[in-house]
Amino acid sequence: MANLPTLRDYQTTAITDCARALVAHPSVVLVLPTGAGKTTVAAEMARRMVGKGKRVWFVAHLFELVSQARARMELFGLTVGCIAAGWEYHPARPVQCCMVQTLSKRIAKLPAHQLPDFIFFDEGHHTAAGTYQRVIEAVPNAKRIGLTATPFRLDGKGLREWYADLVAPITAAELVARGYLVPARYYATEADLEGIAKRGGDYAADELYKKFNKRELYAGTVINYLNFAEGRKAIVFCVNVEHSLQTTQAFLDEGIACAHLDGSTPAAQRAKVLAEFAAGRWQVLCNVALFTEGFDLPDLGCVILNRATQSKSLYLQMVGRGLRPAAGKQHCVVIDHGGNVKAHGFFDDEVEHSLDAPEKKRKNAALDVAPIKFCPGCQLINKVQARVCEECGHEFPAAVKEAKEAEFVEIQRKTTVIGGLTVSVVVDKKKALPAELEGVPMSAMSREQLRQVARFRGYHPRWVDRQMEVRTKYAEKGGVAA
Structure with a gap:
């Protein structure tokens, strides 16, 4: 068919590798970093499957993801139906884009000839959820392809129980090097998270809110945006709805056009605000776990992590929102209020993907991000074992308590190779002072x-x-x- 979208070389490799995996296995996870074009790959695979007389489902958990997938499938010349609340069902169409919540309720009533031969699960790290399991149990003979940038669950567990093989054709670092993603520039300070309880593998939201619900922190969020990203379109990830509303008000009080969205915002209102944000009416958009997935705005120039998380998956999803390239966009500013960069490293760190859960490491183990301390003289972020600041020569006392000064600094990486992996060591960029x-x-x-x-x-x-x-x-x- 003429005028089909042109695939990038690694997307073609992904299709070939997935096809090979599905010959030998019933299921495969395709790992592509944010911005690599997972839906494009799925659309071309679906086109080839339909050409062989197969039926295909694309399953997602967000309305935005289903809508995006339908539009992309149609670009590849496919006739697409939808299984979602409020949408008319056209069973004869060979491709169905499905909301998993709706599909899991209707699937038991569908006749056998309407069931798929292949299922794509978008954001495949959610496959363990009950709604997805009901779909899998109803069509046990369908081949499954999980699409994800982060092949581990938010609680850190692996995906081997649901997928038999894994394909990872390109890394985030390679995407940055080739210009398919822009680099991130990180500004961060240390966060006092001591004593916060953990629930479900992450910080308890109510206790995290108590830490972040302080007047000086709301003011600091705005000031750091003005210092490091003024004029850039920014998205802010907050702890909960009240925290997001208060943060929104802090921006508005400084004359910065800012809006708030959360999961309870009606779909029509959410679409309206997003369109206004894209058009430039709003400079900053605060949200609660709403845009970690299914959000694509290339001219987004700043991501503010106004929360902490123990989930590397969630961290990568948040940072990845800002890395899509756009005209004149040299980098994305990441402002980290929650110690996330120190905890999880840089977005494009080299990683070794696996279907198994990452091994538990002792605190400060070699493959962890290196511990750091701040120099009180020049604010350089040094390795914790440093006795003399490598920038200004300040001598650290033999037993030094790490500085708790709340100044934000730009942090960059130094790298070392451990066990064949390139591992980042967190340091900061020199901050000059008047003579x-x-x-x-x-x-x-x-x-x-x-x-x-x-x-x-x-x-x-x-x-x-x-x-x-x-x-x-x-x-x-x-x-x-x-």
Whole structure:
């Protein structure tokens, strides 16, 4: 058929490798990083399957994912039906894009000749959910292809129970190197997460909210956006609905056009706000776990992690939202308020994919992201074992407590090879100071000296107020002034 979308070389490789895997196995996971074109690969595979007289289902859990898949399948010349609430069902169509919630309720009533030969499960790391299991049990002879950027569940468990093979034709680092994704530029500070309970493999939302629900933190979220990403279209991931609403108000109070969406927002209103965000009416969009999947806006220039997570899968999904390329877009700014970069590393770190759960590692094991500490002189992020700051020569005491100053710094990577993998070590980019302030600890600077730093580095004027607020806070607690 003429005028079909052109595939990239690794997408062709993915199709070939999946076809080979499905000859030998009943199921396969196709791992493609965010922005690599999972739906495009599925559409071309579906086109080839239909050409051989097969029926195909594409199953997803979000309306946006189903709509995107239908549109992409039609670009490949396919006649597509839908199994979803509010959509007319056309059983004769060889491809059906399905909402898993609707499909799991209707599937028992479908006649055998309407069942598929192949099923694509979008965001395949959700396959363990009960709705997906009901679908699999109803069509046990259908070949399954799980599509995901993160082949492990949000609780860290593997997918071997549901898939027999895994195909991973390209890495995130290769996509960045070839210009299919833009690099991320990370700004982060340490987060005090001590004592927060864990539930279901992640931080308990109610306790995490208590940590983040502080006036100075709402102000800091806005100030750091102004410092590092002013003018960029940004998406903010928050802890819960109340946290997102309060964060939205903090942006609005500073005159920044900001909107909020969450899972309870009606579909029509959600579509309206997203269209307005894409058109530029809103500069910032706050949400609660809504856009970790099924969100595609190439000119998004900033991702703000206004929460912490122990789930590497969730972390990668959030950061990946901002890495699609667009005209004039050199990088995406990632502002991390939750210690996530330190916990999980960089988006394009080299990883070895497996259907098995990652092995539990002892704290600070070799393949973990290296522990860090902040230099009070120049704010460089050093390796924790450093005795002398590699940037300014500051000598660390033999037993040093890691600095808790809340200044955000840009962090970059140094790499080392361990066990055949390239592993990132977190360090920060040098932050220059006016000559007369070289060697003066940030915590000892006067307000006027902080103003000098702000002017010299191009920070927003309110950065100074933020530093003084934090200093007062720690002084009131009896700690060392920040």
